[in-house]
Amino acid sequence: MRRDVRNSKEAPEENDELELEGGDEEEEEKSSSGPRRYLTRSGAERMHKELLRLLNEERPKVTAEVSAAAAQGDRSENAEYIYGKKRLREIDRRIRFLQKRLDTATIVEPSEQTDTERVYFGATVTLEDEDGQKVTYQIVGSDEIDTAGGRISVESPIARALMRKKVGDTVEVIRPRGEIEYTLVRIRYA
Structure with missing residues (x-):
């Protein structure tokens, strides 16, 4: 959680230390993720289109298939359910990857x-x-x-x-x- 220096009664030096230690995990990942990643504008647009397709088309479709397979009964031997859950994990993994890349990349035109x-x-x-x-x-x-x-x-x-x-x-x-x-x-x- 971030603390505002203006509203705090502590000395600024102490707040600066707390700011560095208690920062968001995402910011720490950005700074410790190694070399900066660059994307061209067209590459970022392709990745964004893929992300939207996964979120708006693929994931809802597979979720509906998994729900239908789950309604059939015993899930332990239901191949459609097992495969659907696996596919859903793959889609979610790709969505997280694309979101992280697009959030942390520097877009170059x-x-x-x-x-x-x-x-x-x-x-x-x-x-x-x-x-x-x-x-x-x-x-x-x-x-x-x-x-x-x-x-x-x-x-x-x-x-x-x-x-x-x-x-x-x-x-x-x-x-x-x-x-x-x-x-x-x-x-x-x-």
Whole structure:
């Protein structure tokens, strides 16, 4: 529970100590959760849509199925009831995960990047490998990875090597299949 310094008769120093020790658990989790998590605006919107779908469609549907299965009698041997409860736990776990991620993430709008000459979070980069083949990636948060869709994590070896590089710079990336050299051909912030 938080205490207001203005309404307290204790010295401010004591209140400051109490404020730090008695703070919300959520705030402690945010500060001790390690590195800051970033999401692009579009990634946050996708996660929010999934959250709303789970809350408004999936969970009510599964809850109704579990209720119907429970009404059939003996729950210990009722496969529909057991599976429904398991599915409900999975949905609830995913809802908690999405809520926590959306609450604690820093939302970044790539189009608002001021330094468009260098690679930063949210950039869409076009790379050319040693064989002259080009590939395009958008650097996104770890919760929005889609390699088939060209979105790679900011924590990936390629993204780490590209950070703060300019067009024309060459980077070496160590990957499981061996080293590869890429030349940065284009940077976009869309």
